[in-house]
Amino acid sequence: MKTESFLSSRLWRYATKRFDTNQNLSEEQLHLILESIRLTPTSYGLQPFKVLVVNSINLREQLRSAGFDQPQFSDASHLLAFAHYDGFSEDLIDRYIDLTIEIRQADPAKIEGYRSFLKNLFGAWSTEQKSHWADKQMYLALGSALQAAAELKLDSCALEGFDSKKANEILGLTEKHLKVTAFLALGYRSSEDATQHLPKVRVPSSVLVEII
Numbered sequence: 001m002k003t004e005s006f007l008s009s010r011l012w013r014y015a016t017k018r019f020d021t022n023q024n025l026s027e028e029q030l031h032l033i034l035e036s037i038r039l040t041p042t043s044y045g046l047q048p049f050k051v052l053v054v055n056s057i058n059l060r061e062q063l064r065s066a067g068f069d070q071p072q073f074s075d076a077s078h079l080l081a082f083a084h085y086d087g088f089s090e091d092l093i094d095r096y097i098d099l100t101i102e103i104r105q106a107d108p109a110k111i112e113g114y115r116s117f118l119k120n121l122f123g124a125w126s127t128e129q130k131s132h133w134a135d136k137q138m139y140l141a142l143g144s145a146l147q148a149a150a151e152l153k154l155d156s157c158a159l160e161g162f163d164s165k166k167a168n169e170i171l172g173l174t175e176k177h178l179k180v181t182a183f184l185a186l187g188y189r190s191s192e193d194a195t196q197h198l199p200k201v202r203v204p205s206s207v208l209v210e211i212i
């Protein structure tokens with residue numbers, strides 16, 4: 001594959017500020033984005049996060065208020081909330097081990113040691129450590145979704161600019177032990193979004209990459 005075509009989707013995408021309110025993702029496009037998120041690798045395979053597809057216009061307007069009135073919250077075709085488990089319990093480990101037994105038809109006796117290993121490992125962590133770790137895993141999924149969108153020629157904007165306490169309240173996440181730390185707006189760029197014409201600002205690889 002030529003370098004130019006490999007990088008083309010990465011060069012084409014940009015953090016969309018203004019979406020075309022008349023163009024929507026198809027069910028299939030949304031499905032592909034959600035599958036890209038689901039297939040994202042995570043540490044130990046635990047997938048310690050949830051993605052909420054926020055379709056309610058009312059909730060999206062409230063999130064826009066919590067998000068410093070950024071129009072992407074309400075105007076994009078779709079809005080995904082990325083929420084990590086805020087100090088997860090052993091349930092997540094049991095979920096993973098039980099799924100492994102089921103999907104790989106693994107011998108439970110052979111995998112029980114690994115279940116205990118994971119429980120001991122995470123059992124020694126504080127709630128804050130687990131939450132921080134879960135958030136990092138969640139961001140891998142966000143990155144994966146951003147790239148998937150670009151490959152599908154869909155516009156997107158990751159959004160961290162919001163009051164997280166308010167957003168958690170709006171989405172009723174606290175009682176579910178979830179914490180939203182990022183959103184992803186998806187759709188089609190408005191022809192009036194001037195940002196699309198700006199060149200990318202990135203440090204040169206001589207600064208970013210060091211060969212040792």
Ligand SMILES: Cc1cc2nc3c(=O)[nH]c(=O)nc-3n(C[C@H](O)[C@H](O)[C@H](O)COP(=O)(O)O)c2cc1C
Pocket residue numbers: 013014015016017070157158159160161162182200
């Ligand atoms: C995790 C994350 C959070 C971001 N939050 C916002 C945001 O709240 N509002 C916004 O307009 N852009 C936001 N951005 C967009 C970045 O500013 C943008 O991706 C970066 O400047 C690089 O520009 P580009 O995406 O156009 O190449 C966010 C990007 C990421 C990855």
